[in-house]
Amino acid sequence: MGLTERIASRRVGGACDCPPRVLGVARSRATFRPMWVSKISEIIGSSSESFEAAASAVVKRASRTLQGIRGIDVLSKTVRVEKGEIVEFRVRLRLVFDLAPHSEQHW
Numbered sequence: 001m002g003l004t005e006r007i008a009s010r011r012v013g014g015a016c017d018c019p020p021r022v023l024g025v026a027r028s029r030a031t032f033r034p035m036w037v038s039k040i041s042e043i044i045g046s047s048s049e050s051f052e053a054a055a056s057a058v059v060k061r062a063s064r065t066l067q068g069i070r071g072i073d074v075l076s077k078t079v080r081v082e083k084g085e086i087v088e089f090r091v092r093l094r095l096v097f098d099l100a101p102h103s104e105q106h107w
Contacts, residue, residue: 037099038070046090051077054091068098 045058055072063069073094080088 038096039099041095041097042075042092043095044090044092046080046088048088051089051091054089055093058091058093058095062095062097066095066097070096070098072096 043058043062045054045061047053047057055074059069059072075092075094078090079086080090
């Protein structure tokens, strides 16, 4: 029996042998596992030292206001050049953070 058939049989009151998580219904609080939601923001940072320093500055600044930062993806790297010299390293990052940190219980 496929997922569509299981959902349909559940709606009309039929028996379903699937685990409660498949249908999004928890049978008891002991087996309930809350679903966590993450958000993605694109942020640009810069440094006069290196790309790594620019990315580190972005994470450090974002962590002052955002909790539950899980990771970053580097989308692009660029440099600003003046008089033939690199004067600034820039990174565009995709920052992933949880809207409900794991340290809190939401139910």
